[in-house]
Amino acid sequence: MEKLCWRVEEACLNAWPSPRHILVHGYLLRAAGGPSKRINSCNPLRGAGNPEAAILASEAIYADLGRRPIFRVSDIAAQMLPGLERRGYRAIGETRTLYREITGLPQADESWITVADAPSAAWLAVRDAVSNNDLEAARTFRIVTDAIVLPRAFVSVAGPGEAGAICFGVRDGDLLVIESVAVPSHLRKRGLARRAVTALMRWGAETGAKAVCLQVEADNTPAVALYAGLGFERELYRYHYRVRD
Numbered sequence: 001m002e003k004l005c006w007r008v009e010e011a012c013l014n015a016w017p018s019p020r021h022i023l024v025h026g027y028l029l030r031a032a033g034g035p036s037k038r039i040n041s042c043n044p045l046r047g048a049g050n051p052e053a054a055i056l057a058s059e060a061i062y063a064d065l066g067r068r069p070i071f072r073v074s075d076i077a078a079q080m081l082p083g084l085e086r087r088g089y090r091a092i093g094e095t096r097t098l099y100r101e102i103t104g105l106p107q108a109d110e111s112w113i114t115v116a117d118a119p120s121a122a123w124l125a126v127r128d129a130v131s132n133n134d135l136e137a138a139r140t141f142r143i144v145t146d147a148i149v150l151p152r153a154f155v156s157v158a159g160p161g162e163a164g165a166i167c168f169g170v171r172d173g174d175l176l177v178i179e180s181v182a183v184p185s186h187l188r189k190r191g192l193a194r195r196a197v198t199a200l201m202r203w204g205a206e207t208g209a210k211a212v213c214l215q216v217e218a219d220n221t222p223a224v225a226l227y228a229g230l231g232f233e234r235e236l237y238r239y240h241y242r243v244r245d
Contacts, residue, residue: 034140
């Protein structure tokens with residue numbers, strides 16, 4: 001179980017890379033800019049070292065960069081937790097890591113579905129609108145997707161007269177990571193997200209993936225329900241962030 005969790009954790013890091021990072025006492029400190037906490041936090045790696053040293057070094061580096069320190073704490077590597085609590089860091093953003101084998105995929109309606117190895121302007125416009133991205137966030141997202149070195153696919157499903165659901169995936173060996181599922185608010189509850197994710201899983205299966213994983217915020221009830229309906233019934237671990245006001 002622990003081996004699988006670390007396999008998934010490392011694949012998720014590869015699928016959402018930070019173009020600016022540094023190793024600190026066996027921890028991966030990421031500092032891409034923009035609002036995403038995943039690419040602007042200190043993350044434990046497999047076999048990470050001294051948590052106290054990593055916390056102190058990370059605080060100093062983020063201070064030099066003019067950014068607030070953010071620490072990502074997972075169930076499989078919680079060694080930083082005591083030190084962060086002593087320093088007054090509070091928990092935010094609990095996230096579930098879900099996993100399923102790629103077997104028994106539902107039949108997909110492939111009409112109006114596009115699969116490409118790079119995001120189109122329309123794809124990016126949906127992502128920016130749904131995420132309410134400002135210029136910095138939009139720029140950072142483009143830098144992050146450009147930094148992906150593994151096989152990837154960007155899926156879109158056309159809505160009535162406009163771009164509808166989008167998502168993208170990164171295949172790390174035989175494991176597919178699903179990212180950035182989004183649907184404009186006025187097009188929701190029409191099954192578009194389900195079609196997009198199913199198409200992405202089919203791409204993964206066709207290119208060699210045997211399993212698929214994703215990470216979703218625990219309080220995102222509609223997304224959790226969507227993934228449950230798509231067979232993501234196995235939770236591997238959770239993580240959250242620690243920040244200080």
